[in-house]
Every structure is written in structure tokens, then in C-alpha cells.
Amino acid sequence: MQQLPLNQLGPHESPSGVVDFAILLPWVSAADGNLLLIKIIHERDQFIQSIQPLAFELRHETNADYGDLWSVKVDFNTIRDLQSNSHFGLPGRHVYRFELHNPNVGVLDWIVDPFAREYAVGKLSAFTLGYIPYTWSAAEDGWKTPALQDLILYELNLAEFGGTLQGAIDRLTYIADLGVNAIAVMPVTNVSLEVDWGYLPLGYFGVDERFGRRDDFQRFVDVAHQHGLAVIVDAVYGHTGEDFTYADLYRRLRYHHNPFMGPFAKDYFGVSTDFSRALTRDFFYSVNLHWLNTYHIDGFRYDCVPNYWDGPLGVGYANLVFHTYEYVKSTIALLTRFDAPEGSRLIQIAEQLEAPEQILEQSYSNATWQNASFGAARACARGADGAIENLGHRLGALGYIEYATHNGETLAKLPLNYIETHDHSRFLCEFGLHHRDWSPLFAEGDRAKWYRLQPYLIALLAAKGIPMLWQGQEFGENYFLPDDGFGRVLLLRPLRWDYFYDTAGKNLVKLTRALMSLRKNCVELRRGIYYFHNDYERYLSRGILVIRRETAAAASLIAVNFTDTDQNVPFVFARAGSYVEQLHHQDNFAAGEREERWLTIPSNYGRVWRSV
Numbered sequence: 001m002q003q004l005p006l007n008q009l010g011p012h013e014s015p016s017g018v019v020d021f022a023i024l025l026p027w028v029s030a031a032d033g034n035l036l037l038i039k040i041i042h043e044r045d046q047f048i049q050s051i052q053p054l055a056f057e058l059r060h061e062t063n064a065d066y067g068d069l070w071s072v073k074v075d076f077n078t079i080r081d082l083q084s085n086s087h088f089g090l091p092g093r094h095v096y097r098f099e100l101h102n103p104n105v106g107v108l109d110w111i112v113d114p115f116a117r118e119y120a121v122g123k124l125s126a127f128t129l130g131y132i133p134y135t136w137s138a139a140e141d142g143w144k145t146p147a148l149q150d151l152i153l154y155e156l157n158l159a160e161f162g163g164t165l166q167g168a169i170d171r172l173t174y175i176a177d178l179g180v181n182a183i184a185v186m187p188v189t190n191v192s193l194e195v196d197w198g199y200l201p202l203g204y205f206g207v208d209e210r211f212g213r214r215d216d217f218q219r220f221v222d223v224a225h226q227h228g229l230a231v232i233v234d235a236v237y238g239h240t241g242e243d244f245t246y247a248d249l250y251r252r253l254r255y256h257h258n259p260f261m262g263p264f265a266k267d268y269f270g271v272s273t274d275f276s277r278a279l280t281r282d283f284f285y286s287v288n289l290h291w292l293n294t295y296h297i298d299g300f301r302y303d304c305v306p307n308y309w310d311g312p313l314g315v316g317y318a319n320l321v322f323h324t325y326e327y328v329k330s331t332i333a334l335l336t337r338f339d340a341p342e343g344s345r346l347i348q349i350a351e352q353l354e355a356p357e358q359i360l361e362q363s364y365s366n367a368t369w370q371n372a373s374f375g376a377a378r379a380c381a382r383g384a385d386g387a388i389e390n391l392g393h394r395l396g397a398l399g400y401i402e403y404a405t406h407n408g409e410t411l412a413k414l415p416l417n418y419i420e421t422h423d424h425s426r427f428l429c430e431f432g433l434h435h436r437d438w439s440p441l442f443a444e445g446d447r448a449k450w451y452r453l454q455p456y457l458i459a460l461l462a463a464k465g466i467p468m469l470w471q472g473q474e475f476g477e478n479y480f481l482p483d484d485g486f487g488r489v490l491l492l493r494p495l496r497w498d499y500f501y502d503t504a505g506k507n508l509v510k511l512t513r514a515l516m517s518l519r520k521n522c523v524e525l526r527r528g529i530y531y532f533h534n535d536y537e538r539y540l541s542r543g544i545l546v547i548r549r550e551t552a553a554a555a556s557l558i559a560v561n562f563t564d565t566d567q568n569v570p571f572v573f574a575r576a577g578s579y580v581e582q583l584h585h586q587d588n589f590a591a592g593e594r595e596e597r598w599l600t601i602p603s604n605y606g607r608v609w610r611s612v
Helices: 136-144 167-169 171-177 214-226 246-251 276-295 316-329 332-338 354-361 374-382 387-395 427-431 446-462 496-501 503-521 521-526
Strands: 010-013 018-024 034-043 055-059 059-063 065-073 092-102 104-111 125-129 153-156 180-184 230-236 297-302 347-350 403-406 409-412 413-418 467-469 531-534 544-550 553-561 567-572 577-581 588-592 594-599 605-611
Touching: 010 125, 010 167, 034 065, 065 092, 104 246, 104 374, 104 577, 136 214, 167 171, 167 214, 171 214, 214 230, 230 276, 230 347, 276 316, 276 332, 297 316, 316 332, 316 347, 347 354, 374 387, 374 427, 374 446, 387 531, 387 544, 427 446, 427 496, 446 544, 446 553, 446 605, 496 503, 503 521, 521 544, 521 553, 544 567, 553 567, 553 594
Parallel strands: 153 180, 153 467, 180 230, 230 297, 297 347, 413 467
Antiparallel strands: 010 018, 018 065, 034 055, 034 092, 059 065, 092 104, 092 125, 403 409, 531 544, 544 553, 553 605, 567 594, 577 588, 577 605
């Protein structure tokens, strides 16, 4: 893979007020009778009836690597819009689009710039005349991404979490105080709709205007780092929105083949990208580097990996994460952020739900989504046979490697563990629904059953792997999510922050904070050996899950009770010591090696004993 010439593509302003525009449109040449225009208007004029955009003709040339290239210089010092009250050429944001005149299909308007760095409403690209680059804080020079084994993730949707980037920035202190040290942000790149999850992108090199502007996201990352929070962005590279330039334009041109899009591996969720094309591979590689360098992010969560997974030696996903890893390792400007004695701390998380174990073994991914722990927890909540045993195994990352050696380098590898994500209904819905008769869009989990979440939270934060919370999980957000349909992805579900203050919210937040603190301060909960006490008669048949996390220096015994009755169970201690209960500092005791003691586990709750 190689970087695209981004210093030439998209809009670039010189200090003299001249803006260069360039776009790659392979197979669209002037020799075939094509004419390409760019239409520009100041954003303050775009809805004024009497003011129309100015059009400029682009010249055609050829890029040696990718083919047809179109470009134009617009001198905002000398060009003036004579229309009354026009703001054209004044400092500030201008919006633009391309228009192609083709001899076979006529005029094709509303072509998005795939290399734009800013966006406006709908299918409009944008640039800021007189743009002043963001000045990073002095603290940014010393930022270090946390080690993989120490991550605690908090997934959020900016529109639902804070409304805008500024709203999210205002709550970063809260997230850090909760005990999280990494944020996984759902897609922030440009889409065509105002309310959307963001998984059908139109533009990849910037932040969608509904959240804010370029410097808003840079400030978001800067402030997050100041609070000890790594930032991971959702990367949607296996499919695009239908209005993405390389999908939309060539379809409207009626071409039978496409230089960017097409069948490659799987074809989920819309128009697929074709990684057998050099332009496609280099485009997304360049997107990665742009976000690492321009926005200082700490890693990527790669959406829908099956769409571009063609094996460990293929040209798709494995190739992308390898070259991204190599770039980070060889780039001096990124070493402060990522370099560590154990190797690069670049975070590359795959969403490969079809074969999560394989993706860790056979690629430079160092983490993966996996629904096995989620499915096991759901089965447990529904009282399925064998569910607690399965949950015990899944929380121990059964079947996952901890390290892999690639090209002589050893990388740590961990799965994510979660019981809630943006893809599913809130876990409270497992314990009963309100308002389902109205519509699935208005159904909610029964928050009166909040206490039933507690054993799952305790087990999750003590499990092997990387724990992840979905926004508002810590105070009992309870909406129901349909399995399919537009009501799933096109409905805004702002967090109900008032839940933070009621009985359910206060108790769940208090427990979450305590568990986060334990995971942060008890190394065995992050890096220790995991033991699952798979004893049906003593534990599983009574609704009890018992696990042990150990290092040479410390041991924690975690027992949770999924039933509505307190349970008294025997336990034989393999390790002698004084055991201090960590959640409420009750039921402390000393145990000798091989001594059996009876332990009381409260209903719908648990205990965490620690000995050092």
C-alpha cells in the first residue's frame, strides 16, 4: 500500500488566497468528451434565492498511479461575485460540489468530493477560506496510549451522548471520573442524513458537520487525552453510502465496471468496496494515516470486516492493518504516542463476528469484537440450561490467544467483553418490557429490575479481555432496539441523563465506579490468570458463578449470584491469606491453604475478595 498524494487532492489554500482543487476520477477523461465543473458558494449565501454558486472548469491530466485527475486553481483575491450582497471570497466556509457534463448521459450534478476535509449540509463538500490550524495543548506532546491489557472502553454515539462535539467534551470529565480510560466513538465521518448511525459514509477525511468542524474533533481528542482517555474511531471501509462518489458517479455514468467499488469478499450493508483495486486499498490506508496524524487518534474499530477479509495474506483487511501498524512503528511523530517496551500500542479492533478468534491469530489486529460473551449473558438472563457454565468460559476468553508472533514481532491480543453495544437492546430489556404494545420503537426495559444488572456488571469488570460499556449502561439506560428496519438506525435516542439521579441510576453508577477502581488498581483483574470454578453441584445449579484472577503477588475471588435468593456455598482456598471484601468491606476473613469456607453471596449481586 502507498499513500495517496493528499497534498494535491481535495482543496488546498495557499497563503496568498489561491485555492487548488483536485479530484481523481479514473476512466473519466477529457478525451472522451467529458467536462468537469466545480460550483462554489459561501455558506452564508447558500440558501439565498438571488445568489447562485460560481462555476469553474477543471482541466484534465493523468496521475501515473491512479489515472484521470482533474484540477483547477481559484484565486479568491481577484475573482469577485457581482451578485448583490454575495459573500464569495470573504473569509469563512465555502461549500462546493462537482458537476460532470458527459456526452452520453448528460449533466450529472451533486458529485461529492471524496477528498474533502470538511462537509456541509447533505451532499455538499466544504473548505474554510483563511483556515487557522488547531493548536494542540502542551500536554499532547506527552500523551501515551494505554497498554492493551489496561483498556476499559466506553462506546458512545456523539449525537446521543452529548448532541455535539462540544456537548461531548463537556462530559469527558464524567467519563474519566467513572474510571474509563478509552472511548470508542461511533462513526463521525460524513453521511447524507441528519440522524444516522454513520455506517454509510460519503466522506472519509473529516468530521460530519452535524457534530462540528475539524478543530472541534481535534479539541475533543486533545481534551480526552488530558483526562487520560484514548480515542478510538469507527472505521467503515467495507461498504459506503450509495451517494459516495465512486459508487454514485459511475452508476450514473452507466459504467459496467468500477475503479473503486464492487464485489470483493462479503456484500453486507450496501455498496461494497473492492480491495483488489489499488485506488481502494490506498484510499483507506491514506484515511487511516490522515486520522492518526491530523486528529491524533489512538486507533480504529474496523466495522464489518467480513466485507474485506480475504485471508491473512490477502490484499484486504489484513493488508491494511499490517501497513498501518508498520507506518506507526516507523513514523517518528507517532512514537511518543504509541511506542512502548512491549511494542506498539496502536489499537486496531476488528468487528469480525463470524470468526473473531481467527482475526486475532491471522492479522495485526490486537483486539476484536465478539458476541459470544454477550450471547452467553443473554442466555443466562433467560435461564437457559448450561448458560452460567458457558458465560464462565466466555468471560475467560476461551479459544482466544493472548499473544501472536507476526514477522518476528510479538503482539498482545485480547477480545472485547460486553453485554451491551449500539447493535442491541439494553440488557435491562431481558428482564421485562414496558410500552411494547405501542410500538417496538417505544418499548423500554423495566428499570424497576435494575438490581438484576449487578451480577453481570461485576462479572464483566472482572473478566479476561477488554471490558466495554455502552453509553448510559452505567446508570441503567433502558431502550429497546428493533432487530432491523429504519427505526433501528434512523432514530435518535439521546441519553436520559436524569436517570443518573434516580435510585436505579445512583446505585448502578456507584457500583460501576467501584468496579472500575478495582480493575484499575488490582493488576490481577487486568493481567492475571483466569480460573473458572466449573462445579455444577456447588455453584452452577444454585445460580452462582465463581471465578478467580491471580498473579504471583495477589489474588481476587469473584462470586456472583444471578438468583433472587442469597446463596451460601462452600469454597476451598488454594491460596492462603487474609481475604478482604472489596465492594463493601464486609465478610472479611483469613483462609489457610486448602481450607474450606462457606461464603454468602447476596441475591442479584456478588462479592469480590482480595488477598495480597
